[in-house]
Amino acid sequence: MEVFVISLLNGLVYGMLLFMLASGLTLIFSMMGVLNFAHASIYMLGAYFAYQVSVFLGFFPALIIAPILCGLIGAAIEVWGLRRVHHNGHIAELLFTFGLVFIIGRAVQMTWGMLPMPYRVPAILDFPLFSLYGANFPAYRAFMLLVSAGMLASTWLLLTKTRVGLIIQASLTHPGMVGALGHNVPVVFTTVFAGGCLLAGLAGVIGGNYQTTEPGMAEAMGPIVFVVVVFGGLGSLAGCFIASIIMGMIQTFAVVIDYSLADIVKPLGIVFSGDNLLTEILTVPVARIGALLPFVMMVAILFFRPRGLMGTRDT
Amino acid sequence: MRMRELIFALVVIVLALLLPWVFYDWAHNRHSGFMVSMLSQMGMMIILAVSYNMLLGQAGLFSLCHATFFGMGGYTTVHLLNAVGKEGVPIPMEVIPLLAGLAGLATAIVFGAMATKQRATAFAMITLGIGELMATAALMFHHFFGGEGGVSTDRMVDRSLFGLSYASGIQVYYLILVWTVIAIGLMYYLTMTPLGRMANATRDNFERAQFMGYDPRMVRFLQFSLAGFFAGIGGGLYAITYEIVTFDSLAGALSANALLMAYIGGTGVFGGPILGAILITVLQSGVSLLSNSWLVYVGVLFISMVMFAPAGLAGMIKAHGPVRRAGRMHALIVPYLRLVLPGLALVLGFVGVVELLSFYTIGAAQGKKLVLFGSPIDVKSAIPWVISFGSLIVGIVWMKFESAHFHRVWENLTVDLRPRR
Numbered sequence: 001m002e003v004f005v006i007s008l009l010n011g012l013v014y015g016m017l018l019f020m021l022a023s024g025l026t027l028i029f030s031m032m033g034v035l036n037f038a039h040a041s042i043y044m045l046g047a048y049f050a051y052q053v054s055v056f057l058g059f060f061p062a063l064i065i066a067p068i069l070c071g072l073i074g075a076a077i078e079v080w081g082l083r084r085v086h087h088n089g090h091i092a093e094l095l096f097t098f099g100l101v102f103i104i105g106r107a108v109q110m111t112w113g114m115l116p117m118p119y120r121v122p123a124i125l126d127f128p129l130f131s132l133y134g135a136n137f138p139a140y141r142a143f144m145l146l147v148s149a150g151m152l153a154s155t156w157l158l159l160t161k162t163r164v165g166l167i168i169q170a171s172l173t174h175p176g177m178v179g180a181l182g183h184n185v186p187v188v189f190t191t192v193f194a195g196g197c198l199l200a201g202l203a204g205v206i207g208g209n210y211q212t213t214e215p216g217m218a219e220a221m222g223p224i225v226f227v228v229v230v231f232g233g234l235g236s237l238a239g240c241f242i243a244s245i246i247m248g249m250i251q252t253f254a255v256v257i258d259y260s261l262a263d264i265v266k267p268l269g270i271v272f273s274g275d276n277l278l279t280e281i282l283t284v285p286v287a288r289i290g291a292l293l294p295f296v297m298m299v300a301i302l303f304f305r306p307r308g309l310m311g312t313r314d315t
Numbered sequence: 316m317r318m319r320e321l322i323f324a325l326v327v328i329v330l331a332l333l334l335p336w337v338f339y340d341w342a343h344n345r346h347s348g349f350m351v352s353m354l355s356q357m358g359m360m361i362i363l364a365v366s367y368n369m370l371l372g373q374a375g376l377f378s379l380c381h382a383t384f385f386g387m388g389g390y391t392t393v394h395l396l397n398a399v400g401k402e403g404v405p406i407p408m409e410v411i412p413l414l415a416g417l418a419g420l421a422t423a424i425v426f427g428a429m430a431t432k433q434r435a436t437a438f439a440m441i442t443l444g445i446g447e448l449m450a451t452a453a454l455m456f457h458h459f460f461g462g463e464g465g466v467s468t469d470r471m472v473d474r475s476l477f478g479l480s481y482a483s484g485i486q487v488y489y490l491i492l493v494w495t496v497i498a499i500g501l502m503y504y505l506t507m508t509p510l511g512r513m514a515n516a517t518r519d520n521f522e523r524a525q526f527m528g529y530d531p532r533m534v535r536f537l538q539f540s541l542a543g544f545f546a547g548i549g550g551g552l553y554a555i556t557y558e559i560v561t562f563d564s565l566a567g568a569l570s571a572n573a574l575l576m577a578y579i580g581g582t583g584v585f586g587g588p589i590l591g592a593i594l595i596t597v598l599q600s601g602v603s604l605l606s607n608s609w610l611v612y613v614g615v616l617f618i619s620m621v622m623f624a625p626a627g628l629a630g631m632i633k634a635h636g637p638v639r640r641a642g643r644m645h646a647l648i649v650p651y652l653r654l655v656l657p658g659l660a661l662v663l664g665f666v667g668v669v670e671l672l673s674f675y676t677i678g679a680a681q682g683k684k685l686v687l688f689g690s691p692i693d694v695k696s697a698i699p700w701v702i703s704f705g706s707l708i709v710g711i712v713w714m715k716f717e718s719a720h721f722h723r724v725w726e727n728l729t730v731d732l733r734p735r736r
């Protein structure tokens with residue numbers, strides 16, 4: 001029972017972190033039709049910036065400054081990069097962001113080195129919030145949950161209740177008409193791209209000391225975030241949210257399940273043995289293949305629903 | 316195929332046949348190991364890049380799991396070679412790459428059935444997921460993939476159609492060459508079949524292709540599967556050459572490499588990826604030995620190609636065709652020469668900044684020192700930084716100015732060469 005509750009909470013924390021990344025990706029995608037491959041790289045930059053700022057000013061200023069820096073970088077990428085390649089079509093835009101992954105990844109290695117950064121949870125939040133059946137729940141995870149829920153709420157309010165949000169929503173579907181009404185659609189595009197990068201940066205700030213801040217973190221996070229976006233359905237924020245939470249849960253629960261496929265059929269009297277590939281696949285415990293599950297889930301959902309969970313459109 | 320292209324292809328093949336002998340070490344009576352292995356690497360990378368271009372260039376599909384098929388071909392070959400060597404299964408060495416190709420084809424059929432339901436962006440993401448799935452699985456399942464250590468084999472199985480032992484690198488090189496020529500020939504033939512033409516059509520306007528009664532999904536699926544087949548052949552040759560296959564051969568980095576080679580070479584021309592594969596392999600063998608920051612250079616080269624020359628190197632060469640036919644190439648000599656100096660300043664400045672930065676952090680951690688022309692350079696003093704940044708900024712400004720000039724000359728030159736409508 002305690003394992004279940006703690007895993008549930010951890011899954012929620014991880015899922016919300018994923019959603020902060022995936023929501024920015026989905027927003028950018030549904031507006032500009034561009035999938036930002038460098039999104040996880042921005043997440044990594046957020047963590048590194050946060051570390052650097054927290055060395056000088058402390059964690060809480062970093063929580064504000066680092067995402068803003070990431071947002072500015074995002075705006076620069078949009079204005080000087082994406083806009084230039086836009087007329088060459090979507091594939092060129094994809095390739096452009098894909099190239100950025102290399103450059104940002106190596107730039108981070110060259111600036112901060114190959115070793116993990118000592119980016120730690122701030123002392124003020126470094127205590128167990130409560131104990132459940134003897135297992136501690138760190139206060140920092142609750143803080144992460146608070147930040148991501150606050151971000152989710154404010155993004156939602158911004159998009160649905162403000163004038164800016166209405167213009168953004170309108171530009172999602174009818175960019176030409178919005179432009180004809182006198183709004184500057186390219187600026188809206190830049191704002192959304194910068195906003196998505198800001199969210200990714202914020203995720204980096206709170207994710208950098210939850211996981212480790214090291215040059216491989218973009219490669220570790222990137223594929224999972226893309227799987228979340230595909231699983232939830234391209235361009236659907238609600239689907240993206242559900243998919244994030246599901247993926248977060250799967251990742252945390254997989255670690256504690258020590259059963260394999262062969263254990264399911266064992267009561268039926270079927271036992272697998274021998275040294276072959278089939279036996280290996282059937283007897284490997286779920287805990288060991290946790291990293292594989294998101295991709296298996298993605299393949300499975302695509303098999304039944306090619307557009308993802310709540311996707312309404314093909315690319 | 317036009318006569319000129321055929322002759323060009325033959326010249327390239329003859330060149331590839333002769334190259335190992337150009338670098339033959341007569342003093343020790345043996346082949347240059349470095350050259351032979353680089354040429355062999357080139358052969359399989361050419362197959363990988365051209366088969367990747369069946370997707371990116373010809374069908375407009377941005378795939379990120381191409382290495383999966385390459386790797387599956389490689390793993391199959393290793394297991395086949397082990398079966399031939401240890402259990403005496405009668406398969407001659409020369410046929411094994413074909414079987415590796417079939418393994419690639421089978422894998423591509425399974426994954427293609429799912430991935431080709433979508434196109435463009437969704438396709439790219441799904442293939443990314445598939446690539447990660449296979450790379451993760453390769454680390455987990457030891458029976459087929461051998462985990463992190465990979466699976467090794469011995470290629471001297473003594474079963475050959477021509478009585479060859481494949482003990483030396485040069486015999487393997489000629490096997491690779493033969494298979495590369497076969498694979499490239501087949502892929503060229505495919506571009507002229509109805510399938511190849513329909514792939515182009517679905518790339519350019521898939522709704523219109525659909526309207527004509529073709530199923531774009533089927534076209535994508537067939538193209539994807541066949542590309543997997545050829546990538547599998549490349550993987551088979553890889554396994555024969557290195558006698559070990561690890562998960563690197565199906566990891567994302569190799570898929571990205573295929574993309575870089577195809578794009579930098581030029582996706583719009585059939586020979587483009589070949590050019591790209593040769594260039595990247597040479598650079599990789601040369602620059603990666605000299606510099607830590609090899610990937611930065613490739614990344615920047617790639618991004619600048621995406622931004623400024625989307626047609627790639629081959630496309631740039633092709634653009635000169637009309638000018639050359641009009642006999643006005645001489646008008647371009649001076650503008651090109653004027654690009655050299657700012658180009659040099661730009662490249663030197665950029666390389667300087669990158670190298671200084673990387674020696675400042677990574678190099679210091681590895682205990683390396685930056686040595687230029689035999690004299691050590693102190694990366695902590697200001698002068699090299701000032702020189703590099705100065706050269707970079709001067710290069711950028713000057714290049715902007717000169718390229719505007721070049722653009723004007725080019726426009727004037729080509730304005731009356733364009734076909735009238």
